[in-house]
Amino acid sequence: MGKIRQSRYQIQYRSRAKEPSEPxxxxxxxxxxxxxxxxxxxxxxxxxxxxxxxAVLSAGDLVLMKGGHFRTxxxxxxxxxxxxxxxxxxxxxxxxxxxxxxxxxxxxxxxQKLHEAGVVCLHNESADVRLKGMELTITxxxxxxxxxxxxxxxxxxxxxxCRLVGTRREGRFQILLAHHPKxxxxxxGWGADLTLSGHLHGGIARLPMLGGVISPDPELxxxxxxxxYESGTSKMIVSAGLGTHTVNLRVNNPxxxxxVEIKNGNRTET
Numbered sequence: 001m002g003k004i005r006q007s008r009y010q011i012q013y014r015s016r017a018k019e020p021s022e023p024x025x026x027x028x029x030x031x032x033x034x035x036x037x038x039x040x041x042x043x044x045x046x047x048x049x050x051x052x053x054x055a056v057l058s059a060g061d062l063v064l065m066k067g068g069h070f071r072t073x074x075x076x077x078x079x080x081x082x083x084x085x086x087x088x089x090x091x092x093x094x095x096x097x098x099x100x101x102x103x104x105x106x107x108x109x110x111x112q113k114l115h116e117a118g119v120v121c122l123h124n125e126s127a128d129v130r131l132k133g134m135e136l137t138i139t140x141x142x143x144x145x146x147x148x149x150x151x152x153x154x155x156x157x158x159x160x161x162c163r164l165v166g167t168r169r170e171g172r173f174q175i176l177l178a179h180h181p182k183x184x185x186x187x188x189g190w191g192a193d194l195t196l197s198g199h200l201h202g203g204i205a206r207l208p209m210l211g212g213v214i215s216p217d218p219e220l221x222x223x224x225x226x227x228x229y230e231s232g233t234s235k236m237i238v239s240a241g242l243g244t245h246t247v248n249l250r251v252n253n254p255x256x257x258x259x260v261e262i263k264n265g266n267r268t269e270t
Contacts, residue, residue: 004039004047005254009228009237011194013134013173014265022132025051028258029058030179030198031241032078033095034071037248037255041078044242044257048082051259054131056082057138059196060093060179063110064245070099072110080117088119089127091140093179093199094148095245101145122177124164134264137169139192141178148180148199148217156183161190168192173262181224181238188234194260195236202226202240205251212253216245 027048036044048056062075082088092100100107111121120127122140129136141164146154168174168191176187181197188195203212203225212225229236240256 003254004036004044004242005240005256006047006051006259007239007256008259008261010261010263011235012265013193013262023264024055024131024134024136024262025053026260026262027051027053027056027082028196028237028239028260029056029062029078029090029242030196030239030258031061031093031201031243032063032075033061033241033243033245034064034074035243036074037243037250039255041074041081044078045081047257053086053259055129056086056088057175057177057196058088058090059177059198059239060091061095061198061241062090062093063095063099064243065095065099065102066245070103070106072113076110076113076117079114079119083118087129087131089122089129089138089140089177090114090119091122091177091179092142094143094145097142097144126165126169128169128172134262135172136175136262137172138175138177139165139168141165141176141187143178143180147183156186158186158189161186181229181236182222184224184229184236185231187236188231192234192236194262195234196239196258196260197224197236198239198241200225200238200241201244201250202253202256204247204249204253206253213251 064071126139176192200215205213215222
């Protein structure tokens, strides 16, 4: 049984609130594909609980939808168990949207299980959340299959994001759950303070100094394949993902749980 890598990031946020809040700790799930690579759901649950997180966010592809079959049982088990004690917000990746398009009845049953467990599904929607005194807005951006093509993908504009989800909400820390990191310039232009993405599986195989080798699309040496990126005041964290699909292989690239700590920049350390 392999280990799950834990990657931690700290993000500063200057709140308008007079009183500083405690840091908010968020567990980020991406690309589970219904199975943790070389590990299991109970191990992942223990890791998240040990971190004493305040919320769980999924940037998409919890499920596996490939060819003529789909799998959702471990995805449902994971987020349902987390939702027993934590707020959980999810948006769809290309695997969920493909499942909804090809098997709508089965997809609706899957999402109904999430609703019954208390999971909040964001389909081009936003939720205002208050955690430890910090005012956050979580927006789930759901793109159709045209944006996931490799050679002939549709370009994404700020105007299209506004059409899908509306404008960002001022005076709050804006988190955008956007599965494909390729469009970070548009996410930053829209006004996301922090974008959480996945999709590229960390490049599947990783080489020293070169980073990720190939994306699932496939594309050689994809950009924005893993880690922290910045554009002005906007930041994006790209998870290497928790699972695999089609080819069950990750080289120098273990399953990854991302932990983000959002710290109020007004806070004075003593």
